[in-house]
Amino acid sequence: MPVRNKVAADQKARISGSNLIAFSYCAVTARLFFLIAVDTPSSLNAVLIQLLLGALYSFPAVFSSYFLLKKYGGSLLYGVSDALGSGMCRMLLFAFGLVFLYESACVIRMLTSSAEYATLYDAHSPMLLIPTSLAIIYTVLKGGNGAGGAALIFVRAAFVLIAVICLIEFRDMDIKRVFPVMGPGLQTLHKNAVHTVLYFCMLPMAYFLKEQDANKREPKSVFDKPCGIILLYAACVLTTAFLLFVTVVSAPEIPNLPESRGLQMNMLLANGRSSRGIQLPILILWFSGIFVSAVFMLYMACALVKTAFGTDGKWVELLFGAVAALLALFRLSLKEDALAFSAYAGFPVLFVITSLPVILQIRKRFGGKH
Amino acid sequence: MKRLILLCAALCLLTGCASAFRLENQAHAIAMGIDYENGKMTITVQVPSFAGHAGGGKESEGASSYLLYSASGKDFPEAINILKASLPQNLNLTHLKSIVFSMDFSKSELFSDTIDIFMNMFSLSGNAVVIVCHESASEFINNQKPSIGIRLSQIVPSMLEYHADTGFIPEYTLSMLYSDMKGVYSTGACALAAAGGETEKDNDRYLPGKLEREGKNKNEYMGAALFGREGVVLTLNGRETQLLNLLKGTDIRQANFTEPDDLRLSIRKKPKVKVDASKSAPEIDITLYLDLAPLTNMPNLQNVSEALKAEFRDLIYKCMQAKVDPFGFAEYAAMEFPTMREWVEYDWLEAFHRSDVRINVILLGEN
Numbered sequence: 001m002p003v004r005n006k007v008a009a010d011q012k013a014r015i016s017g018s019n020l021i022a023f024s025y026c027a028v029t030a031r032l033f034f035l036i037a038v039d040t041p042s043s044l045n046a047v048l049i050q051l052l053l054g055a056l057y058s059f060p061a062v063f064s065s066y067f068l069l070k071k072y073g074g075s076l077l078y079g080v081s082d083a084l085g086s087g088m089c090r091m092l093l094f095a096f097g098l099v100f101l102y103e104s105a106c107v108i109r110m111l112t113s114s115a116e117y118a119t120l121y122d123a124h125s126p127m128l129l130i131p132t133s134l135a136i137i138y139t140v141l142k143g144g145n146g147a148g149g150a151a152l153i154f155v156r157a158a159f160v161l162i163a164v165i166c167l168i169e170f171r172d173m174d175i176k177r178v179f180p181v182m183g184p185g186l187q188t189l190h191k192n193a194v195h196t197v198l199y200f201c202m203l204p205m206a207y208f209l210k211e212q213d214a215n216k217r218e219p220k221s222v223f224d225k226p227c228g229i230i231l232l233y234a235a236c237v238l239t240t241a242f243l244l245f246v247t248v249v250s251a252p253e254i255p256n257l258p259e260s261r262g263l264q265m266n267m268l269l270a271n272g273r274s275s276r277g278i279q280l281p282i283l284i285l286w287f288s289g290i291f292v293s294a295v296f297m298l299y300m301a302c303a304l305v306k307t308a309f310g311t312d313g314k315w316v317e318l319l320f321g322a323v324a325a326l327l328a329l330f331r332l333s334l335k336e337d338a339l340a341f342s343a344y345a346g347f348p349v350l351f352v353i354t355s356l357p358v359i360l361q362i363r364k365r366f367g368g369k370h
Numbered sequence: 371m372k373r374l375i376l377l378c379a380a381l382c383l384l385t386g387c388a389s390a391f392r393l394e395n396q397a398h399a400i401a402m403g404i405d406y407e408n409g410k411m412t413i414t415v416q417v418p419s420f421a422g423h424a425g426g427g428k429e430s431e432g433a434s435s436y437l438l439y440s441a442s443g444k445d446f447p448e449a450i451n452i453l454k455a456s457l458p459q460n461l462n463l464t465h466l467k468s469i470v471f472s473m474d475f476s477k478s479e480l481f482s483d484t485i486d487i488f489m490n491m492f493s494l495s496g497n498a499v500v501i502v503c504h505e506s507a508s509e510f511i512n513n514q515k516p517s518i519g520i521r522l523s524q525i526v527p528s529m530l531e532y533h534a535d536t537g538f539i540p541e542y543t544l545s546m547l548y549s550d551m552k553g554v555y556s557t558g559a560c561a562l563a564a565a566g567g568e569t570e571k572d573n574d575r576y577l578p579g580k581l582e583r584e585g586k587n588k589n590e591y592m593g594a595a596l597f598g599r600e601g602v603v604l605t606l607n608g609r610e611t612q613l614l615n616l617l618k619g620t621d622i623r624q625a626n627f628t629e630p631d632d633l634r635l636s637i638r639k640k641p642k643v644k645v646d647a648s649k650s651a652p653e654i655d656i657t658l659y660l661d662l663a664p665l666t667n668m669p670n671l672q673n674v675s676e677a678l679k680a681e682f683r684d685l686i687y688k689c690m691q692a693k694v695d696p697f698g699f700a701e702y703a704a705m706e707f708p709t710m711r712e713w714v715e716y717d718w719l720e721a722f723h724r725s726d727v728r729i730n731v732i733l734l735g736e737n
Binding site for chain 2: 044045174176177179180181182183184185253254255256257260
């Protein structure tokens with residue numbers, strides 16, 4: 001049995017193209033926004049430059065994925081399997097699964113921290129964590145297509161909510177808040193942009209699980225074509241840029257005081273601290289966005305590991321869900337840890353994905369199996 | 371059945387009711403006043419008692435449904451601790467509508483640090499309107515009683531909104547104050563007020579406490595207190611505040627002027643501001659587009675324009691001398707700098723102090 005077919009036969013957790021696209025678009029955009037807008041406040045008002053730098057750094061991985069998708073008829077997994085061989089491919093999937101697992105713990109922690117704000121710190125963290133984690137695990141257990149479908153609904157609702165926020169805030173928006181355009185300077189922006197690389201690389205990582213319909217002759221939409229990954233990447237960049245732009249021009253933050261961004265955010269999230277009309281749509285967007293993100297991370301972690309080991313059964317979801325919840329409970333996935341993780345993991349992941357076409361070419365030239 | 375059991379079990383996990391607050395167990399402050407005298411800070415909070423029949427008809431009833439509590443200490447943390455310890459219920463500041471600083475406190479060295487503490491107090495509403503009052507903030511809050519209407523939590527915001535509509539006071543919240551004090555752009559301006567009838571009358575009729583008027587409401591709102599980065603550095607009377615609002619492009623709807631003629635001015639479109647910060651003395655060009663509606667006869671537009679120009683220039687000059695920029699010019703100047711560090715090093719307030727201002731007023735008359 002050819003290597004690629006062997007790996008493909010082991011796939012137990014695939015997700016339809018449209019659901020995967022909606023799911024990853026929603027989760028990656030949300031994660032990028034939270035990282036740039038909240039977790040890296042030292043970018044001050046220059047968040048758009050940070051995003052663009054991060055997008056630039058990550059583009060090679062997206063382009064490499066496009067190359068493989070094009071060469072292997074829309075299946076990234078076949079391409080990787082051919083490039084690395086079955087064993088290495090499994091190891092890579094497992095490693096990516098672990099990356100997603102830790103990220104799911106970070107996002108669960110983010111969700112409980114936000115809930116703590118909303119309850120004015122009156123509710124205990126473990127008490128918030130238990131229902132949150134159960135809801136996430138339950139959604140993941142329902143399968144990728146169910147979660148992806150929910151993400152699709154959220155994407156549609158999100159556009160309406162964002163439009164409502166823009167309408168309410170329009171009079172208070174001020175383009176001058178974008179200036180000085182380089183904010184803290186290129187050095188800090190570069191340092192912060194490095195953190196975004198891991199999240200951009202989640203797009204190719206997610207494409208490993210994209211379902212291939214054997215009977216499908218013509219792609220349903222442009223996103224089903226190999227160039228879909230580039231379009232998806234562009235959509236994530238544009239949507240995040242728009243959200244960041246709205247955030248910068250509307251919120252009365254203090255550009256030279258990084259911690260003020262968190263302060264404004266907790267005022268918006270906390271019960272009774274803000275009487276601004278945007279509080280409700282922000283709350284819905286915020287919690288739904290993080291929830292979808294958390295489900296995506298956990299789903300990807302489980303699905304990648306299942307694909308790597310060819311296993312099935314709900315124990316993977318239950319085990320990984322419990323691990324992620326415990327990591328969050330024992331405060332091992334706090335903001336600082338998440339930032340350190342993204343800084344260390346981002347470029348290795350980028351390097352591996354970008355190297356795949358090169359490895360493939362080398363294997364071809366020197367007689368590797370394909 | 372299995373699902374029903376699961377759902378029932380899940381109910382136990384809902385945390386919403388775990389530490390429920392009963393209304394009677396909370397002291398919801400709707401106004402807070404801070405005084406500073408002889409090295410001692412006094413905090414006063416106004417709390418609805420939920421016991422009286424507010425607006426029931428008798429004069430005393432509305433007033434009696436609001437209670438005042440106060441406590442003193444060497445600084446804010448100490449005073450608030452004592453206040454919390456002495457209150458019969460848990461002090462809740464999430465519904466705070468207004469926060470009143472006495473002039474002495476807002477000029478004191480404790481002011482900036484106290485604002486820091488406010489913003490980091492998790493339960494304090496950042497949307498509370500900031501007011502600086504002459505004399506005692508405690509007395510000001512004590513005078514705050516529902517004269518028209520029933521609930522102060524509704525009356526105070528709508529009253530402030532009305533005053534802001536006339537242009538006599540600026541609208542300003544606690545989070546805006548924090549942003550302006552800790553920021554590197556323009557500085558802020560809040561409403562100036564006084565417990566009326568206490569101060570000596572002088573020639574300036576547009577200052578709180580000096581208005582020639584009668585009425586049941588004792589407190590007067592008129593003018594603006596301008597903040598620097600540390601506290602209040604300058605006050606403006608009501609007329610100057612109207613001009614400030616026009617310069618900032620604030621949409622004031624009932625700005626009636628009696629000088630140079632009886633007229634109403636409103637913003638036609640946002641002022642056009644150009645700041646050239648390439649020189650050590652920045653050049654500021656302002657063009658104001660105003661709609662003029664005569665209240666009696668149509669005045670000579672040229673004369674009004676010239677008179678307004680002179681007044682705007684005087685106001686800007688006054689602020690330049692005090693090194694405050696409540697007009698928002700800093701935001702335009704910052705556009706010329708590539709990074710925040712260069713902008714901060716430029717030291718806008720110092721540069722603004724020696725800037726060269728040119729102002730142009732374009733009036734469009736309405737008959």
